[in-house]
Amino acid sequence: MPLELYSEREIEKIRKASRVVAEVLARVAEMVKPGVSTWDLELEARRLAQKLGAKPAFLGYKPPFSDESYPAALCISVNDEVVHGLPKEEKVLKEGDVVSIDFGAFVDGYAGDAAVTVIAGKGSPEAERLLKATREALYNAIEKALPGNRVGDLTQAIYETARKYGFKTVLRYGGHGVGRKIHQEPFVPNNPKDVGKKNPRLRQGMVVAIEPMLTLSTEETVEDADGWTVRTKDGSLAAHFEHTVAITRKGPIILTEP
Ligand code: MF3
Ligand code: CO
Secondary structure, eight states: OOOOOOOHHHHHHHHHHHHHHHHHHHHHHHHOOTTOBHHHHHHHHHHHHHHTTOEESSTTOOOTTOSSOOOOSEEEEETTEEEOOOOOTTOBOOTTOEEEEEEEEEETTEEEEEEEEEESSSOOHHHHHHHHHHHHHHHHHHHTOOTTSBHHHHHHHHHHHHHHHTOEEOSSOEEEEOSSSSSEEEEEESSGGGOOSOOOBOOTTOEEEEOOEEESSOSOEEEOTTSSOEEETTOOOEEEOBEEEEOOTTOOEEOSOO
């Protein structure tokens, strides 16, 4: 499959979906407090998405890496969970929990995808620093989202930012093209070891979800018996930020903003 390029009109459609994603994420992030269950966030995301005329992209979606469809609208990954954490009624947030929330949605046949990490109540200085580094890694990568650069330049920006703080980036998980589908090529690695020989060039009209996943101390992850939840191998904290970004001649446009 060749890399899909989008017209300005299509990018506007991706922006529409992305705006809903931003609004839903802002709302559920604001709800994150000790005592709130991750299922409460899930219900609010579903309600608000429907109200805004969007269809959650992950709910019922079968990603290439799984034999089953994902059972929720949100991925909520707490503390050592990196990505794909399942919302659950019995999973009640505690003071200091590091909560990554990932949401994607379709409007009118086009999708946007974003993630944020927030802390329930007051976080440790180390957790705050991890969030700061991960957000910075995202924005440093976005700056490199220019026609003519390569996917590996985004990876490098993420990796260098993590390293500057003494943190790690995970292997095997990363960003992706987005638009007509929630996941398409190119894969955007978070770790330079995953940058392949192809290392495609970014072109005007490409839309990518850039999603750094940083950990305190390891590149390795393990998958839970539930078949979804990915956690750090050493149990250290992880954080995740993501934006959907259009690559244009005038520079990167962050679509998942209000
Ligand atoms: N974390 C993924 C992303 O942002 C989405 C997970 S898809 C799922 O691209 F359905 F498996 F949850
Ligand atoms: Co994504």
